[in-house]
Amino acid sequence: MEHAPAKPHPDAALLRPIENPGRSFYYIVGALLLIISYTGFVYFRQLWFGLGVTGMAQPVTWGFYIINFVFFIGISHAGTLISAILRLSKAEWRRPITRMAEVITAIVLAIGGLHPIIDLGRPDRMLHLFYNGRLQSPLLWDVASITAYFTASTIYLYIPMIPDIAILRDRGVKPRWLYEFLSWGWQGTEKQHKVLDRAMNILMVMVIPIAVSVHTIISYIFAMTVQPGWHSTIFGPYFVVGAIFSGIAAILVLMIVFRKVFRLEGYLKHIHFNYLSILLLIMSIIWFYFTFSEYLTGFYGHEPNEMRVFWYKFAGDFAPYFWAMIALNFAVPVAILCNRKTRTILGILIASISVIIGMWLERLIIVVPSLANPRLPYPTGIYIPSHTEWVLFIGGISVFILGYMIFARFFPVISIWEIEEGRHESAKIVTERITSYMPDPEPSTAGE
């Protein structure tokens, strides 16, 4: 069927990356594919020679792979959780942000979820889970919760995309069969809107406990052992707070990049960055409070094994990383974001990158020092990541960038129909809401 040339759309800026991606898209994809191919080669080398090619050895048997697993899953909290909270709280400024955030979740979860398989050395051992898995083990809870979160996030990303996919279908964008297939006959009727709204309302409520459970359960992998530095009752909420913290930072970085690359200044305004950066500032303070509580209780107990890990982090081999973590997660963002003059787009970018690096260091600080100082009479362990681990780390980041670019090539990164809906209905909805909760004027003064 022939299609008439697409009419100019009021949100043409959001369709431009799909209809006219430009040469630079293909150059960057090519460069990323080269990095990913090399990563694949390095991984097959690890498969061939075994985990001996990594820096992991007794007693430090978890290294970069588990650090990156916890880090990537943490970043995934950016999307669905924050999007669901903003939707539930009817924050109108969410409209240009939610989809960008939701895409992060779907891609990063897939990457993070692969890391324990890489860490196994022999991926065929995953089959043991199916035959001989022990459901009472936190490792299996992780498999179940990550699978549930990945599924829920993907559905939560996809369902609000259906009206936008229909826009692309109706404009005759290629591959048309893909948009036809994914739009499920969307025509924007009242009945269809009702179905979509109802499904999104159920998903919003469902996704929040699933997201919280994911990082809580990841923390249980550590906290349910009696390893010094890990056996803590606040690890669950501490991990969730850290995940949301790093997630917000990741959204901010992506928003700034997309704003610049796709010239979305009209959609991602300073007010969006201001609101999200204040949220980042609050999370930074909450994160510091949890970190302080975690180490203070450990120090006050003064249990000898616990103290070995404590001093290893505070004044030993890991002190530079520990204090860098405090500076990057607390001092830098608080200093930049507290001051309105430095809370500019550049300042927010610096604070967000600082938090992302700081949160990666936090995962390093949690995983390695406890394993390096076990309760058993081992000498203090040494962990130096090998070339293989660095390459797989860079490869993971490249897969994320590639995944996001491919998504942005085929689908709008900002929800077009939600922006249109916001333009027409937001003011009315917000006015009605404010009127509903504001007290009525006193009868004596009402007529004055």
Add this chain to the structure above:
Amino acid sequence: MNKKTIEALQILSLSLIWVLFTGIAVWIVSLIRESLRLHDAPDASVGISIVAIPVFFTLASILTYVFIGLRKGRKEESEP
């Protein structure tokens, strides 16, 4: 690709989602049976599965509701 092929693919994808989630439920049930056989904390396994299985089936039900609802809500069917 014609409309009938696309419709067949849509129905196939919905069926596959149910196959996947039923597979996950069967896997979880088999792990409970294993823990019962080994007397290895079956109560914990049952506790986890009570939460996990309904989550997957709810997600599959939401997708089914959306897909069927969107098809039923199309103009040709909504306007007699």
